[in-house]
Amino acid sequence: MNVATWNVNSIRTRLAHVTQWLTDNPVDVLCLQETKVVDDDFPRSPFTELGYEVYIYGQKSYNGVALLSRVPLTDVRYGFGGVLGEAIGAEWDAQKRVISGWFADVRIVNLYVPNGSSVSSDKYPYKLAWLGILRDYLQTLLASESQVLVCGDFNIALEDRDIHDPKGREKQVMATDAERNALRAVLELGFADAFRKFNQDDGQFSWWDYRAAAFRRNLGWRIDHHYLSPSLYERAQGCTIDIAPRALEKPSDHVPVTVQL
DNA sequence: ATGGCGGGTCTAACCCGA
Numbered sequence: 504m505n506v507a508t509w510n511v512n513s514i515r516t517r518l519a520h521v522t523q524w525l526t527d528n529p530v531d532v533l534c535l536q537e538t539k540v541v542d543d544d545f546p547r548s549p550f551t552e553l554g555y556e557v558y559i560y561g562q563k564s565y566n567g568v569a570l571l572s573r574v575p576l577t578d579v580r581y582g583f584g585g586v587l588g589e590a591i592g593a594e595w596d597a598q599k600r601v602i603s604g605w606f607a608d609v610r611i612v613n614l615y616v617p618n619g620s621s622v623s624s625d626k627y628p629y630k631l632a633w634l635g636i637l638r639d640y641l642q643t644l645l646a647s648e649s650q651v652l653v654c655g656d657f658n659i660a661l662e663d664r665d666i667h668d669p670k671g672r673e674k675q676v677m678a679t680d681a682e683r684n685a686l687r688a689v690l691e692l693g694f695a696d697a698f699r700k701f702n703q704d705d706g707q708f709s710w711w712d713y714r715a716a717a718f719r720r721n722l723g724w725r726i727d728h729h730y731l732s733p734s735l736y737e738r739a740q741g742c743t744i745d746i747a748p749r750a751l752e753k754p755s756d757h758v759p760v761t762v763q764l
Numbered sequence: 765a766t767g768g769c770g771g772g773t774c775t776a777a778c779c780c781g782a
Contacts, residue, residue: 512771565771620781713781714768
């Protein structure tokens, strides 16, 4: 099975790119982030016409995640509350960033981790706290499910080789030690990076700033990831970044990343 | 470079992303 993740930066603006990519790359599951649309206005039919089931968890203007699947998913969970229940305050799901479903023998978790804005912003401690809730969420899933794939836009580059220029990174959001340590605490539950099973190169990125001709100069970051529980990591046969959509007219600033299981 | 581009919507002396 093939599972892809793609932050599309508005599903309505990127609709033609996503449908074309799915036609060329008919993955079993596509995890979308930053759909930026309420559920009633999500463009379902272009995907159902391609043979995909559509599961959405959106909000107005910001955030929003979705799962597209070639077969119906079971046990779809919406938000942190969908797994942690009322024990977690509803405020943690005010921003729609988490959706999860069961495909074949794999629990797929699709995340849009907060960006954090800047180290001095209120959004930065929110991001760190959010990663703490994520740890509880995944620990709860792992109590009953052993094959878990966690993917999405993590807004964190875990290693210096994941950044075009790591100089000053300890003060830069997406690469501070606190963010990396918060993500490592999540991964210590038993997850490993599918991409690094197959590729040890630097210069491998999934996001490039719209400004300063960053894509043409390959000034990017690798912040979109597939993390796998142990048996899935052993089973993984490949993990690839498709940079082609970044060169289209009016692209998303992220590109799709696909894991083969 | 407290913002160069590009989403969104309260179309702006706007907000937000990464």
